[in-house]
Structure formats: structure tokens, C-alpha cells
Amino acid sequence: MTLPREDTAMLSANWTEGVLLKRDVFSTVERGRFRADTGEVDAVLRRLDQVPWWSYGLALHLFTRERRALTLARDLHVGPELLWAGKHALVRGFIDGVALHLAKPVGDARYFKSAKLALRKLHRMGVCHNDLAKEQNWLRGSDGLAYVTDFQLAVCFKSRSRLFRIAAYEDLRHLLKHKRSYAPELLTPKEKAILAKKSLPARIWLMTGKKVYRAITRGIFNFTDREGGGRRLVNDAPPLLDLIRKNPAVRDASIVAFADRRTGVGLYAFVEADDVALETPLQAALSAAKGPKPPEHLQVIPALPRDAAGKIRTEILQLVAMNQLDLIEPLMTSDTDRVFLKGILESRKNLRDRFNFESAEQTTTSG
Numbered sequence: 383m384t385l386p387r388e389d390t391a392m393l394s395a396n397w398t399e400g401v402l403l404k405r406d407v408f409s410t411v412e413r414g415r416f417r418a419d420t421g422e423v424d425a426v427l428r429r430l431d432q433v434p435w436w437s438y439g440l441a442l443h444l445f446t447r448e449r450r451a452l453t454l455a456r457d458l459h460v461g462p463e464l465l466w467a468g469k470h471a472l473v474r475g476f477i478d479g480v481a482l483h484l485a486k487p488v489g490d491a492r493y494f495k496s497a498k499l500a501l502r503k504l505h506r507m508g509v510c511h512n513d514l515a516k517e518q519n520w521l522r523g524s525d526g527l528a529y530v531t532d533f534q535l536a537v538c539f540k541s542r543s544r545l546f547r548i549a550a551y552e553d554l555r556h557l558l559k560h561k562r563s564y565a566p567e568l569l570t571p572k573e574k575a576i577l578a579k580k581s582l583p584a585r586i587w588l589m590t591g592k593k594v595y596r597a598i599t600r601g602i603f604n605f606t607d608r609e610g611g612g613r614r615l616v617n618d619a620p621p622l623l624d625l626i627r628k629n630p631a632v633r634d635a636s637i638v639a640f641a642d643r644r645t646g647v648g649l650y651a652f653v654e655a656d657d658v659a660l661e662t663p664l665q666a667a668l669s670a671a672k673g674p675k676p677p678e679h680l681q682v683i684p685a686l687p688r689d690a691a692g693k694i695r696t697e698i699l700q701l702v703a704m705n706q707l708d709l710i711e712p713l714m715t716s717d718t719d720r721v722f723l724k725g726i727l728e729s730r731k732n733l734r735d736r737f738n739f740e741s742a743e744q745t746t747t748s749g
Contacts, residue, residue, distance in 0.1 A: 383438065385431045389468035396466075397427060397473065401705050402641040407437040408444055408534070413706075416473045418465050424476035425465055444534040445470070451536035454507050460500035461530045477531065478524045480709050484697035485522035487564050494561045494568060497528035501553055504530070508539040510549035514556040524712050548581045555580065614647050615639040618674035622651065625671055626664060631655050636686055636694050637677060640703040640732060649677035650703035650732060654686045658729075679703070679731035687722065698723070702730055 385393070400414030403426070410432045416425035428448070433441045449472055452464035462474035479485070487493040497520065504511065513519055513535040521529040539546040558573050569577070619637040626635045634654040642648035653664065661682050668676035687695040701710050707727065714720050 383431050383433065383435065385429065385471055386469045389429075389471045392466065392468060393427070393429075393471060397425075398422075402643050403704070404641050405432065405643075405646050407434055408441040409433060413476060416465055423465070424478075425473050426462065426476050427471065427473050429471040431470060442470070445472070447536055447538075448472070448533040450538050451509050451511075451533040454509050454538055455504060455533075458500075458503045458507065460503050460528075461533070477521050477529050478709075479521040479529060480697070480701070480712065482517040482520040482522060482560060482564075484700065484713070486697070487522055489565050489567070490526070491565065491568055492526055493522060493528055494557075494565055496526075497557055497561075498554075500528050500530055501550075501557060505550045505553070508541075508546065509533075510537050510539065510546065511535070511553050512537055512549060514553050515559070517560060520557075520560060522712075551576075551581055614649055614674070619649060621673050622649070622668060622677060625668055625673065626651060626653060629655075629660070629664060629667070631657060631660055632664075634686055634694070636696055636699055638696055638700045638703050640700075640705075642678065645678070648679070648703075648732075650699070651677040651680040652686060652699050652726075653680060653682045654684070655682050656684060658682045681726075681729060681731050683726050683729075685722070687719075687726075702726060703732055705732060 384390070396417040398415040400412055402410070402412045404411040409428045409430055411426060411428050413424070413426050415422050416427075418425075428445065430438070430441050430445055449464070449467045452462065452472070452474060453467070455461055456464050462477055465473045465475055467473075501511075511519070511530055511533065513532065514530070516532075519530060519532045521531055523529050537549060539549075555576055558569065558577050561569060561573070562577060615637070619639075623635055623637055626632055632653055632655050635651060637649055637651045640648050640650055653660070661680055664682075665676060665680055668680075687698045689695055695713075698710060698713055701707070701713075710723065714723070
């Protein structure tokens with residue numbers, strides 16, 4: 383399947399290919415640069431030319447919903463700005479920030495206040511997002527504020543009908559679930575009451591439709607985790623980690639997923655050990671084992687990044703694997719962290735989809 387001629391002409395003239403963010407049966411999403419009326423800007427492209435024939439109808443439906451919602455929300459500044467929309471591709475502005483599950487805004491009152499305001503603005507325009515249970519659809523911008531992304535399931539209402547009020551209520555309830563996870567002490571009595579009461583359609587969905595949805599998305603489309611690693615991250619990574627940790631020179635290891643232009647989803651293993659030369663025998667052992675496909679990349683580092691509790695900071699490793707280097711800086715808490723990260727970045731393996739983040743990278747690795 384190819385893009386319409388008009389879409390191809392526009393992208394050829396104005397789009398600079400960058401980092402692949404996601405590829406599934408509904409679209410291909412990548413980060414790059416777009417030549418807008420005001421000049422070249424960081425942007426995100428969604429295109430339908432690489433979806434399989436059997437999912438094209440649904441993919442086009444989701445694309446149309448997103449295009450309409452972004453058009454209505456264009457001037458609200460609570461999500462990505464729609465820069466251009468064609469028949470089978472659209473370009474939206476890039477939001478300088480990271481997903482909620484990476485940002486982890488623990489106790490952040492300002493963030494959740496802005497998130498509630500963002501929802502209020504969307505609902506005033508008649509836009510209900512309908513997919514805010516996913517943490518990756520909430521971003522924490524570099525300014526500390528909340529932004530919403532991925533409007534494929536959004537519904538645009540012309541009036542404040544009963545259906546609109548139910549959808550808006552569920553948008554709010556899903557936001558409050560995230561607030562309960564990261565800042566439970568900030569919940570008001572009214573918000574706790576909302577959390578305790580699902581709407582009737584939501585209760586029916588949980589008892590019926592959600593089971594069918596999971597069967598389809600996990601069984602047919604291989605959507606099994608929020609990081610986008612699918613079955614490889616969920617099923618293949620654990621036995622691969624077991625094999626890696628059997629080596630006596632390995633202290634610990636972590637595997638994250640990244641979007642890959644050739645295979646769709648790749649795995650990147652970060653191994654905590656002292657000898658960099660260990661990379662070759664580990665790769666050989668994984669290839670020789672009668673198990674899952676080995677990770678596309680394996681990098682030995684002296685220490686894995688960890689938080690105060692000693693938990694591996696997979697959010698940082700994820701951004702390294704995806705070459706989203708400029709998004710790492712907001713997650714750094716000290717100069718010691720930056721010096722520590724410099725060594726990881728200088729020897730990272732996934733350079734195929736690198737993009738032009740040199741200036742941001744130099745800032746991040748300068749120590």
C-alpha cells in the first residue's frame with residue numbers, strides 16, 4: 383500500500399525522517415522534522431502506508447478520529463499541535479516531554495492540577511479522549527505540565543449529551559487513577575468518590591467488552607505491554623535475562639524494547655559487569671541456546687542506573703535504546719547522574735536510527 387500522491391509530495395518536500403517510535407498494524411509513527419510555515423520544527427508523523435491490508439479499514443477509521451480531534455484541539459495547547467493532515471498521513475507537533483510511566487510524577491501537585499485543566503479544556507471543545515487509562519498517553523512536558531497524546535480513540539461531540547457526560551466522566555476517572563498511583567495524598571474527597579464509582583458503561587465494558595478486546599489485541603495484534611515491546615518483551619525477555627545472569631561475571635541485567643525499522647520491535651540488553659569484552663561471548667551463548675531470538679543489541683556497562691530504592695531505572699535505558707537522548711536530561715537529578723550516563727551513551731549500540739540530536743546529546747553527556 384502506498385500513500386496518495388498528494389501526501390507523498392508534501393512529505394517529500396517537508397518531512398525529514400528521524401527516529402522510529404512505533405510500528406503496529408494500525409500505523410507507523412516516527413519522530414523527525416517538518417518544514418512548517420514558521421520554519422523547521424520537531425514533529426511526529428503518523429502514516430498508514432505500511433499497515434497490512436486486513437487492518438487497513440480500522441486503521442483508517444482510527445486515523446480519521448485522531449485527525450478530527452487534533453483539528454478541534456489545535457489551539458488548546460494541551461496536546462500536540464496538528465501541523466498538517468493528508469488523506470493517509472498527518473504530522474503533529476512534538477511535545478518535549480516523556481510518558482507518565484517514565485516521568486513518575488510522585489507527589490507532583492502542579493502536574494496533576496495541569497492534567498485536570500487539560501481535560502477541562504478538551505471537554506469544553508467536545509473532545510473526549512477515551513484512552514487515558516494508558517500511562518503512555520499522558521506526557522510530562524519539560525515545563526512540568528501535563529499533556530495528552532494519541533487521539534486515535536477520541537470522540538468529538540457536538541453537544542453535551544448523556545453519552546458525552548459519561549465519556550468525560552471516564553476520562554476524569556482514569557486521570558484520577560494515575561493520581562492515586564503517584565500522588566494519593568493529593569486526592570480530594572470528591573475525587574475519591576469518583577474513583578469509587580465507575581459509570582454503568584464502564585462496568586459493562588469490564589465484564590464483557592474488555593475481555594474480547596484483550597483477546598483480540600493480545601492474541602491477534604500482539605499488544606501485550608505498555609512499552610510497545612509486545613510478545614518479545616513480555617515472553618522472550620525473561621528467559622533471555624535468565625541465560626545472561628547465568629554467566630558468573632554478570633552482576634545483573636535489564637532488557638528493554640525499541641522500535642526497529644526492519645523487524646518492527648527490537649530488544650536491547652544492558653548487562654552489568656566489569657569486562658566489556660564479555661559482550662561477544664554473551665551474544666554467542668544467546669545465539670547458541672535453543673531459546674528466543676537473541677537481543678538485537680547487548681551492551682556491557684559497569685553499573686545499571688538505579689533509583690534510591692535500588693530499582694533499575696528502565697525508563698532511562700528505554701530512552702537510550704530508542705535514541706531519544708534529548709528526553710533523558712529532565713530525568714537526571716544530579717551531575718553525578720549525568721557523568722554516570724555519559725559512559726553508557728558513548729558506547730551505546732543502536733546507531734541505525736540515530737537522528738540529529740547531537741546538540742541535545744552534547745548537553746546530556748557534558749557532565
